[in-house]
Amino acid sequence: MNATVTSRFSHRMEGVPRSFIREILKVAISPDVISFAGGLPNKELFPLEELRASADKLMSGSDRNILQYANTEGYLPLREKIAGRYARKGIQVNPENILITNGSQQGLDLLGKIFINEGDAVLIEEPGYLGAIQAFSLFRPRFVTVPMTHEGIDTEWMEQAIDNNNPRLAYLIPNFQNPSGISYSEETRHKVSDICRRRMLYLVEDDPYGDIRFEGAPKHSLHHYLPEQTILLGTFSKTVVPAFRMGWIVAPDEVMERLVIAKQAADLHTDYFTQRLIYQYLTDYDIDEHIALICHSYGKQAKAMMAALEHCFPKEVHFTRPEGGMFLWVTLPEGHSSMRLFERAIRENVAFVPGNPFYVDKEDVNTCRLNFSCSNEPEIEEGVRRLAKVLEM
Amino acid sequence: MNATVTSRFSHRMEGVPRSFIREILKVAISPDVISFAGGLPNKELFPLEELRASADKLMSGSDRNILQYANTEGYLPLREKIAGRYARKGIQVNPENILITNGSQQGLDLLGKIFINEGDAVLIEEPGYLGAIQAFSLFRPRFVTVPMTHEGIDTEWMEQAIDNNNPRLAYLIPNFQNPSGISYSEETRHKVSDICRRRMLYLVEDDPYGDIRFEGAPKHSLHHYLPEQTILLGTFSKTVVPAFRMGWIVAPDEVMERLVIAKQAADLHTDYFTQRLIYQYLTDYDIDEHIALICHSYGKQAKAMMAALEHCFPKEVHFTRPEGGMFLWVTLPEGHSSMRLFERAIRENVAFVPGNPFYVDKEDVNTCRLNFSCSNEPEIEEGVRRLAKVLEM
Structure with a gap:
């Protein structure tokens, strides 16, 4: 039975x-x-003390909407802050193209939902991030793996893999990759963007660690080279705290539109109180x-x-x-x-x-x-x- | 292009x-x-003031783990509190069978993931809750609708619909249904459970409003009649605040096991800080x-x-x-x-x-x-x- x-x-x-x-x-x-x-x-x-002060300030106001249902895309001033941080790194994104998610992990789930049919190819790095493997697996893709070199993903292999498998997405972590710790060289970034541009393939650039650079000069985001086909994933988990599950996706209009539908079906919106709390923290303190x-x-x-x-x-x-x-x-x-x-x-x-x-x-x-x-x-x-x-x- | x-x-x-x-x-x-x-x-x-005091107390302690990654199932003492509230209503559930979710909406998404193949039948009420229709739609089911009467779902129709369509799940809101406001009579609850027991069909009992009864005597949960096949969805959105997106699923072992895998792939875990905050509130104040x-x-x-x-x-x-x-x-x-x-x-x-x-x-x-x-x-x-x-x- x-x-x-x-x-x-x-x-x-x-x-x-x-x-x-x-x-x-x-x-x-x-x-x-x-x-x-x-x-x-x-x-x-x-930053426990700072977050405590931020929470106290937020909850001492008379705005009871901090505890109400909110819009699916996320708190607009928070999305503006995120866009502002990108701008200071030379990445131009419109706050309207940012969706607040429950950590970047939810970004992976939503991308899986809107892109992957059963049996579709998805290109990932080898070794690759196991959270992405898990999230995408639920949509039953065929993983196409491309080995990492010390300069980042093997671009020749990648080009061939795309031509042979016609993947829906290429999922990459160009900065301090999980698990390898490797960063893509500027040349690899340039080549990867070129390869994807010519094949009109969406790139997912997962960047949880980009801010945590302790040596060397920052490199360009893939978004810099290919803004119209790059989907950026970001998070406050490594720079502020992980408990909040506060991440985001930056996506072109046509992707954003579908992500919002998928996000609404998934959980209506991300914890709005915590969105307001992290916004308060970013306003009152210097995250850099x-x-x-x-x-x-x-x-x-x-x-x-x-x-x-x-x-x-x-x-x-x-x-x-x-x-x-x-x-x-x-x-x-x-x-x-x-x-x-x-x-x-x-x-x-x-x-x-x-x-x-x-x-x-x-x-x-x-x-x-x-x-x-x-x-x-x-x-x-x-x-x-x-x-x-x-x-x- | x-x-x-x-x-x-x-x-x-x-x-x-x-x-x-x-x-x-x-x-x-x-x-x-x-x-x-x-x-x-x-x-x-x-309860803005009470939540403010709870947040202050929580963040004044020295436990920095309130801001760290946490387990997928959710904060065990919070799940124990939820089990305790069920026990006072005569519903026996093990805290280990409770998964904390981002509102009940995420429960619907996770259930869709673990149960629905493309083309599978899912039984819902007519009129039915549109959040469930949206969440399930992403898994491309065939909806089988059963009309509501003033006593709740039409049980004769339901029985026939199950026999004709062999659905994966029956999704029901027995208390103050959204959108109709109708509550199932005790007899309907009894019949529904019987019908599903005999066909070994999982019942999803969504109960966001059960606590908000302003007239008449409480009725039995479907879980009372059919615990081994009833999946209960609950939430603090209507009784405390919606912003937190704090809901839960109660599920039998074999369902729980799969839900945890799906939840981990979806977003690792629900906002842990807010879980701790709502636990603090429930500990220090009388939610009833x-x-x-x-x-x-x-x-x-x-x-x-x-x-x-x-x-x-x-x-x-x-x-x-x-x-x-x-x-x-x-x-x-x-x-x-x-x-x-x-x-x-x-x-x-x-x-x-x-x-x-x-x-x-x-x-x-x-x-x-x-x-x-x-x-x-x-x-x-x-x-x-x-x-x-x-x-x-």
Whole structure:
């Protein structure tokens, strides 16, 4: 009887990966574990006092509409602030083309909804962001993967993959990619835009980490090269706080129009009180000053991790050297299994994410994602030492 | 060129209705308009001061995790509070079977995702809730509609409709239905549960208004009769504030498991800060005392509207007499068009929602939804007088 009831679920639930990280983190919750597994920003840097003052100010006013239903697109003054921040980076966007979402993750869900038919090709990076793989999977696409090089996505491979598969979307993270930490070179950005322009392909540029640059000069957004076909995803999760689930999509008119319909069907609008709260915070405080603090701290942590890896790991193990973001990517010699390394590591009380969930069609890989934003420098050094001990080479 | 880019949207965007109410409300924003069109709770009743104190208390603590990423299911103590409120109404649910969502609207989206394949039948009431029609539409179902009687859904029709169409889900609002204001009789609830039990069909019981009863005795939830196949949707939008987008789903284990996967892919989790804030409010204040205020106020407003309709409208116009909720439902004599009435009404500065969007396959109907929660008694009397003036009979 139960079997009959259960078979009433939709086909789309069959192909969706369980959250690998979720499962893996269950073993990493002991306080003795030094965890490089999470993807959390450092909570010590959250502007708690400032947000408290902002909330108090907001709720001391007489505007009861801060607690009412609101429009689907989001609070216009907040969208204007976001457009203003883009303008200061040389990216011209109209506030009317910004939709407030529940974190960038919801942006992925809405884009999946409006673009992907079952069986459609979607181009992603390899390794690729597993949140995007999960969100898109529910719409049953065929993933077309293009490998990353140290200059960003492999553009020759990308061009061929597009011509062979005619994807609906290309999903890319040009700045400090999750999981690899790699940033696209200016030349790669230029080439990617050219390739997509000629094929009239929409680019999704996911940019959660762009502001968290601790080294090198900022590079151009893909939106700079191809504004009419670039859909930008942004978020306050890494620069202010993640709890609010406050992100946004910048999209051309014809995409925006459909996103608004999908957003309304999905949840009417994003938490309006929190939209007003973050607007109050942005009005009363200097977010760039705050971001500078985060960059300073993550930069030191990243350097500590790179130095420790350099010092403790054999030369055969390679790792990326991110100029920003929260992750770096370790590649073990051919034939080594990061899953087996994880099992040994966890016994030594150190955790990371084996590369598996960042691939759509590989089972046992030799790559690992290490997060450096949530551990202080002594923890990082000790954690890397523990990892080195179980490397078995 | 633009045409080629545009054709890259998914098929599912073709069949989704634009928001009729959204379009219609654009003409109803003048301050001279008395609007019975909206679906908003009365903002004068929002517990602004209490929420301000709760926010201050929450943010004065040293727990920085209130601003961090959180688990997908939601804050467990909040889910325990929700389970506790159900228990006091005689409904036994395990907090582990409660998923916190962005309002009940997101519950509808997630249920659509996990249950509906393209072309699957979904049973809904006629007239039915347009938010559900919108959310489900994105998964391209075939809607099977069952008419409402004054005792709730027509159970004989329902039984036949199920046998003829084998739907995936039956979506019902047993208490103070939107748009009709009708409540199912105890007998209808019993019959509905029996029908679904025998066919192993999942019931979705959407209950945004159940607490807002201003007359008569509470009736049993469908969950009481059929716990193993009833999926309950609840929300704080009508009892506390809508801005927070704080709702929940109660679901059996096998449904919950899939909902969590879909929720994680959709947006990782609901705004955690607001979850903590509403928990703080529920801990420090008596929500039942607050709900009593709302019931008292809406009850007076509903009575004023019913008295005015009785007094000003001809006998040929019928209307429902809700015991709770925010809406009543007017039926004009056969052959009259509520859309034409709307056009005349708006010129007299009174607005309502013509019945059209609450049907999936009817174009020009003779029914109207009137909201009474957002206007005070003199406004209600004046608005009904204006409406009566343009009735043209």
